Amino acid sequence: SQTIHQWPATLVQPVGSPLSLECTVEGTSNPNLYWYRQAAGRGLQLLFYSVGIGQISSEVPQNLSASRPQDRQFILSSKKLLLSDSGFYLCAWSVRRQNTEAFFGQGTRLTVV
């Protein structure tokens, strides 16, 4: 069966520090991968999605970047965090080119102080 791992679960980082959140998927190949951010009262905002290694699409301009160094690994990064980067970050995957839902990780609560 497929599983998705996302870590860390919580993170407190000072303003200006770098960020690296990692997400890996097991039990499937060639998944679509996604990073979402959830802010209070604003639902889930799609930040990045990827349909293959090295293929990243950004949905909104921001202080973050994403990379997909391996088929089932998706990394969210920042060189210098801003206070506004605080939020709940969710990684998700779906089966490519099929009518299926997205499956979510447990999320990372990031607090920038």
Add this chain to the structure above:
Amino acid sequence: AQSVTQPDIHITVSEGASLELRCNYSYGATPYLFWYVQSPGQGLQLLLKYFSGDTLVQGIKGFEAEFKRSQSSFNLRKPSVHWSDAAEYFCAVAFPNFGNEKLTFGTGTRLTIIP
């Protein structure tokens, strides 16, 4: 632009009462439709989905949703809520004509259950 709207930010119902959560979308054709539930500090769990066919779909935990093309709606229902249903509920759509399956979410409805 394509979008999904959940008009109710917060709903409070009594345990045992019926529930309906609203979801409307804006799109020129029929999208793929989903309802997810999120417990505090957790990821999202799929309740049900609609791609085509029967417009009344059954999901987990006793939930159902009905797709109404004329109203561009996909409302979530449950005949009798339980205290464990307290959570945040998200409607989501995917627009297949755009060549990928990325989901667009509504802003969510927080459900509170009172005894």
